[in-house]
Amino acid sequence: MYKISEFAKLTGLSKETLRYYAEVKLLEPAYIDPKNNYRYYDDGSIFLATLLTKLRKIGFTIQEMISVMEDESFANLETLLIQKKRNILQQIHDLQLQVEEIDGFLASGKEET
Known part of the structure; x- marks a missing residue:
């Protein structure tokens, strides 16, 4: 103990x-x-x-x-882990889209100057 x-x-x-x-x-x-x-x-x-x-x-x-x-029994643990992984991958995808938006916005600002 x-x-x-x-x-x-x-x-x-x-x-x-x-x-x-x-x-x-x-x-x-x-x-x-x-x-x-x-x-x-x-x-x-x-x-x-x-x-x-x-x-x-x-x-x-x-x-x-x-x-x-x-x-x-931890029977649902695998299901929960798979769902958590899907959610994380979706968040990564969403963040990548935001980065692309930022890059596009910055690029358009440089074109104007």
Whole structure:
């Protein structure tokens, strides 16, 4: 079992993030000591923390992460990842169009001078 500070160092998540994740039922401690309210995490929590870190890095919202964690079989994770990828690719396309608009606008300004 790991105290919250040890678990934070081990996973790269801050103590504040771990407390928040526990509050929203995203990653709850394996054990809370009733005497002093210390939070303890186990080895199984490391996998979940790693998964949550990955999901955050690829842009999942807290609500999307909760949805993944509620589906303990992770059956819908692939579908969610594919949809997230589609959304990112669409955003990239939209941004490329904006860049082209800017380039066109700048080019037209140079032609007039």
